[in-house]
Amino acid sequence: MAGDLTAIGGLIAVIVAATIFGGFAAxxxxxxxxxxxxxxxxxxxxxxxxxxxxxxxxxxxxxxxxxxxxxxxxxxxxxxxxxxxxxxxxxxxxxxxxxxxxxxxxxxxxxxxxxxxxxxxxxxxxxxxxxxxxxxxxxxxxxxxxxxxxxxxxxxxxxxxxxxxxxxxxxxxxxxxxxxxxxxxxxxxxxxxxxxxxxxxxxxxxxxxxxxxxxxxxxRPTPEFLSVVQQRVDEFLTACARQHVLQPTGCPFGTQIDDRVAEPPDWSIVKQPVVTLIPDGENWAIRWAHATAHVTVPVQSLFDGSMSTVDADVPFGVTGSVSVDADGRATIEITATPND
Known part of the structure; x- marks a missing residue:
């Protein structure tokens, strides 16, 4: 009987210890x-x-x-x-x-x-x-x-x-x-x-x-956005070249002639600027870029009345700004710079 009680007591102790250990682990x-x-x-x-x-x-x-x-x-x-x-x-x-x-x-x-x-x-x-x-x-x-x-x-x-x-x-x-x-x-x-x-x-x-x-x-601008800005700049300058005057209005190029202009001048763009955009606050600036226009205009000498043709390249520079509103609409402004 004593042995049985001892065994039962030992078993209870093991169960209690396991319960305590299991509770702690849980x-x-x-x-x-x-x-x-x-x-x-x-x-x-x-x-x-x-x-x-x-x-x-x-x-x-x-x-x-x-x-x-x-x-x-x-x-x-x-x-x-x-x-x-x-x-x-x-x-x-x-x-x-x-x-x-x-x-x-x-x-x-x-x-x-x-x-x-x-x-x-x-x-x-x-x-x-x-x-x-x-x-x-x-x-x-x-x-x-x-x-x-x-x-x-x-x-x-x-x-x-x-x-x-x-x-x-x-x-x-x-x-x-x-x-x-x-x-x-x-x-x-x-x-x-x-x-x-x-x-x-x-x-x-x-x-x-x-x-x-x-x-x-x-x-930074994506290549697609740069392509759009480049296209708009090209279109703007091409439209400027359609003006048959020595100083196209609102355009970044023009020329002066001392003799009398016999016929309206013809302009063309022989080198478009390569547009690069740089950060300007929350918007963008067009980095200065070189371009060349060409003018052809018949003139008459004020000195002796002789006729000749001015046929010359006119270098110019382009800068500008590009602003993009919160809805993604872009506004592009071109700024004239002095000729080379």
Whole structure:
């Protein structure tokens, strides 16, 4: 009997120890601060943006942004599934207690780039018999994004119009940065890809909660847009050449003749300028380009009345400006420059 009791007691001790160990393992895997943070990252990895925002401590109000020195008008346009990039290789590096707070450091790969973030977690009541948790500092962050030369851009392939994310709406200053809330951690790749403008991709790794990061992107004209501007300049100069006067009105070329013009001059463009566009604020300037016109005009000498023909090339230079409004309409202005 004594032996049986000893065996039963040993079995009970083993069961209790296993239960305690299993409970601890379950707590660590499912209910610990590290598990809370891992769950948030898993939601981002599976691109469940709505559910990630619902995690306690993630969503914020505008007063919290202001108190943290962040722009109160930051748009939430990127807090959606379509704007999330891949998040893989998530694993907890450390969990450290600091008073009522727990600092959980997690490593991961965001869009292929390695990253590491520390989250501040505090108690948030109880879920049955286990503690609940929330982020003491929201893992959201702000990107101050300035895109020069285009009102339209993409973030992780998600299209955005500056006027849609600015509080000024259609009156938005296209030269001003737009403020965008983003999840941390996350990789955000910005590019311009329109029929008129394009840019290389510029990537930002948001890896610090409630921080502000500035990104600047310069769009460039596409070959198609340059071709259109070149065509318009060519057409403008060709139209100038149809004017049978020595100084075609509103045109960048002309000539002066001291003798009497016997018949109206004939102009032609023998060398069109090669158009190159350079940034000029939010618009574009046509870089100075060489061109040549040709004039043929019969003249009569004021000295002896003899007749001759002026048949000469007239070199000139072309500059100008190209402005593109928010709807993609271009306005081209040609400016005359002194002859060579």
């Amino acid at each position: 707590y660590r895997a499912l209910y610990s601060p590290a598990a809370f943070v891992t769950n948030y990252l898993d939601l981002l990895a599976s691109r469940h943006a709505v559910e990630a925002l619902a995690v306690p401590g993630v969503a914020i109000d505008r007063s919290q942004l202001s108190a943290a020195g962040l722009p109160q008008d930051a748009s939430d346009a990127l807090l959606r599934q379509a704007a999330l990039a891949s998040l893989t290789d998530i694993h907890v590096v450390s969990q450290k207690q600091a008073g009522d707070h727990t600092e959980v450091t997690v490593a991961y790969r965001a869009g292929g780039y390695p990253g590491r973030t520390t989250f501040d977690v505090v108690r948030n009541g109880w879920i049955g018999i286990v503690p609940g948790w929330r982020f003491a500092t929201s893992p959201l962050a702000v990107v101050d994004l300035t895109v020069h030369g285009s009102a339209d851009f993409q973030v992780n392939g998600f299209p955005i119009d500056k006027r849609q994310v600015s509080t000024a709406g259609v009156r938005a200053d296209l030269a001003a940065p737009v403020h965008l809330l983003v999840f941390s951690p996350g990789l955000y790749a910005v590019r311009v890809d329109t029929s008129a403008m394009s840019s290389p991709t510029k990537a930002l790794l948001s890896d610090a909660p409630f921080r502000r990061t500035a990104v600047e992107v310069q769009a």
